[in-house]
Amino acid sequence: MRKRKTCKPPREPLNASNDSEIDAAFAALTTLHVGGLVISADSLLFSRKERLAALAARCAVPAVFGFREFAVAGGLISYGASPNDQRRIVGVYVGRILNGEKPANLPVQQATKIESIVNLKTAKALGLNIPLPILGCADEVIE
Numbered sequence: 001m002r003k004r005k006t007c008k009p010p011r012e013p014l015n016a017s018n019d020s021e022i023d024a025a026f027a028a029l030t031t032l033h034v035g036g037l038v039i040s041a042d043s044l045l046f047s048r049k050e051r052l053a054a055l056a057a058r059c060a061v062p063a064v065f066g067f068r069e070f071a072v073a074g075g076l077i078s079y080g081a082s083p084n085d086q087r088r089i090v091g092v093y094v095g096r097i098l099n100g101e102k103p104a105n106l107p108v109q110q111a112t113k114i115e116s117i118v119n120l121k122t123a124k125a126l127g128l129n130i131p132l133p134i135l136g137c138a139d140e141v142i143e
Contacts, residue, residue: 022048026055034061041066041080049073053122062126071117071142076126081111115139 014025022045029037039045039052046067053074056063065071066080089109097103116134119142123130135141 017044019048019051022051022055026059026061029061030059037061037063039063039065039070039075049075057122057125060126062123062128068115068117068140071119071122071140074119074122076119076122076128078115078117080114082113082115085111085113117142 014028016022016025037056045052045065046069049065049067049070050073052063052065053070056076057074062076063070064077064079065075066078067083068078068080071078089111093103093106096106116138117140118130118135118138120130120135121142
């Protein structure tokens, strides 16, 4: 396992609303010697998951994302609500609305199942050893 430089977190989140801002954010991460990255799950970043995973790998920055597709695309770890659980909740709500309930009367719900995916290929490329307890709790391990 290689030794990392001292982490200096940015004073505020790095924002990106297009491809050039994504590149600038990763350039800033490299300059700051950031030791890890949490990528928010918005539609722009989700649509660029392969690119984000590649940039994180090129900058040697471990990255976590909220959807499994990121880990599948080469990101280190995903940790977030299960898409199947979210679809189930939506289906139940659609059924309730079709049966006459008013949407305004339905309670707000959060996902009840959180899943984690670990990409061991990416961990190896980054020189990281993922502890066995994390691997044991993962819903999926990509080898």
